[in-house]
Amino acid sequence: MAFSSGIINTPFEFRGTEFYSTPYIVTKFLLNRISFNKKISILEPCCGSLAIVKILKEYKYKNITYFDLHPQNKKIKQQNFLLYKKRHDVIITNPPFSKTYGLLIHSLNIANTVIFFLPLDYLHGKKRYNMFYKRNFLDKVLIFTRRINLSENPNIYILNGLMTLAWFIFDKKSVNKKPTIEFIDAEGGY
Numbered sequence: 001m002a003f004s005s006g007i008i009n010t011p012f013e014f015r016g017t018e019f020y021s022t023p024y025i026v027t028k029f030l031l032n033r034i035s036f037n038k039k040i041s042i043l044e045p046c047c048g049s050l051a052i053v054k055i056l057k058e059y060k061y062k063n064i065t066y067f068d069l070h071p072q073n074k075k076i077k078q079q080n081f082l083l084y085k086k087r088h089d090v091i092i093t094n095p096p097f098s099k100t101y102g103l104l105i106h107s108l109n110i111a112n113t114v115i116f117f118l119p120l121d122y123l124h125g126k127k128r129y130n131m132f133y134k135r136n137f138l139d140k141v142l143i144f145t146r147r148i149n150l151s152e153n154p155n156i157y158i159l160n161g162l163m164t165l166a167w168f169i170f171d172k173k174s175v176n177k178k179p180t181i182e183f184i185d186a187e188g189g190y
């Protein structure tokens with residue numbers, strides 16, 4: 001089911017796979033707030049057309065693994081993330097929203113730090129509360145002050161979407177800490 005006007009604008013052949021890209025600037029906003037040792041192993045398990053991977057490389061992260069269930073080109077490995085068992089330090093992705101729950105459980109099984117780009121409404125719901133929030137897996141939410149429109153082109157950054165989107169940072173090592181909220185000025189410089 002479509003969640004944003006970006007989906008409605010997406011070509012028909014992509015709709016079934018829930019493919020749309022994270023605008024490059026959205027990942028830059030994240031990586032200017034949160035940084036890791038450049039040598040840690042990072043997994044982008046639903047990499048689409050590599051929009052997040054490109055920016056991770058630009059920020060000099062050296063050890064990046066990526067694949068997708070429906071690769072956009074032959075250079076991208078085809079892999080169902082739910083069948084992938086190798087551990088990584090950090091997982092970063094913009095998952096297909098309709099499959100987020102299972103992908104997040106799996107991510108937290110194979111990484112301590114998991115960063116998903118999600119509708120802010122993902123904070124709501126009893127099942128999610130019991131599985132993620134009650135157990136204090138959520139560390140931080142970075143909320144964009146304007147609604148970003150998602151399309152298949154990561155160069156496009158238009159602030160007329162239908163959903164409020166945010167970076168959700170889960171960290172299994174900080175379960176004794178309450179989650180924090182920060183805002184990203186979507187119109188500001190990163």
Ligand SMILES: C[S@@+](CC[C@H](N)C(=O)[O-])C[C@H]1O[C@@H](n2cnc3c(N)ncnc32)[C@H](O)[C@@H]1O
Nearest residue numbers: 020021022046047048051069070080081094096
């Ligand atoms: C919203 S797109 C995001 C693409 C990319 N992460 C980005 O931020 O630009 C979601 C992607 O998840 C992929 N996907 C869906 N289910 C998957 C699975 N089980 N394993 C791996 N990739 C999956 C889809 O093919 C699609 O490319």
